Amino acid sequence: MPAPGTTALLILLPAAEPVLTAARRVDPALVRPGLPAHVTALYPFLPDSSLTEEVLAEVRSLAAGFSAPEVRLTELLVTPGFVALATPGLQAVADAVCARWPEVLPYGGRFGPRPVAHLTVAMGGAEETLQRVAQEVRPLLPLTDRATALQLVALTDRGWERRLEAPFGG
Secondary structure, three states, rough: OOOOOEEEEEEEEEHHHHHHHHHHHHHHOOOOOOOOOEEEEEOOOOOHHOHHHHHHHHHHHHHHOOOOOEEOOOOEEEEEEEEEEHHHHHHHHHHOOOOOOOOHHHHHHHHOOOOOOOOEEEEEOOHHHHHHHHHHHHOOOOEEOOOOOEEEEEOOOEEEEEEEEEOOOO
């Protein structure tokens, strides 16, 4: 569990909320509390205490350089301890964010310097439980959404809170 002061840059995909609802029906503990359906562009990001106006301006500028991408969610990924939806249409955004802040290792370096962009549906749980999540989610696909912004969130004692909404430019 991350500590208060941890931040993340996310790309919200509201049309994917039904897949999180489906996963919660199987086991609520498998879905991250307090965050809507999203693709992580960079986690952890810079500490909350270091989010200066300059950093916020850089996030806005980076987001403005991308047209609002349409995202089609069709591919369900099931691996040990993990169910996700592939989001190749958002890889360029995630790559640009990581390239802009190369000193910040995505996921602490666990998945290399260029993790595959994805929407996490469920984390943890036994294989049988994750297969049940997958069975609940498959009939909901495909889903289509338009990503409209990068959202910067910070974990506080009250949960995840939005610090910035940086709209995509096109």
